[in-house]
Amino acid sequence: MGRTPPHPDVSQVELQQVLEALVDPVRRSIVTQLDAAGRDLACGTFDMAVSKSTATHHFKVLREAGLIRQYYVGTSRMNALRRAEMDEAFPGLLDALIVRQAARL
């Protein structure tokens, strides 16, 4: 309960912060993997060639930009893509980035 980290209201997040989160290819890959999975994923299940502490940083940046919601299930930190909220606040942005990611990294 107390371990759930803070999450912003997506409607209060600036485009600048979202772009700074998504300009990083590892973070874009996390978002793409979540979208492709169509379900919440534990931090340890992502395909990422970075250290655990670097991965934790990337998840934090995404969380603070409103892109993902993090919560615990037992000892696993789970990640949910806040797709509907992002699509409402920034129409077309994730579509444009995720489609391209799939077609051309």
Next chain:
Amino acid sequence: MGRTPPHPDVSQVELQQVLEALVDPVRRSIVTQLDAAGRDLACGTFDMAVSKSTATHHFKVLREAGLIRQYYVGTSRMNALRRAEMDEAFPGLLDALIVRQAARL
């Protein structure tokens, strides 16, 4: 003639380079101003609170990412938004960024 700087084939530009160009708010503003004008604009006509050399750098980054085409008319360096080419290579991206820029910087 020989003064026309090199321009990339937009279909060869990576999303990563386009995002690195557009993550900068000044560069996003240049793109937004070009889109709003609906015509090519000389470098000196943009509303930008940066030095001339910084502005020149920003235009260069946009040009190298395939976002704008630069050419001379007399001593004026003109800038054209490569909107159709970008829309074909990165569908929805400029729409997502320009719409948001207008609604919420």
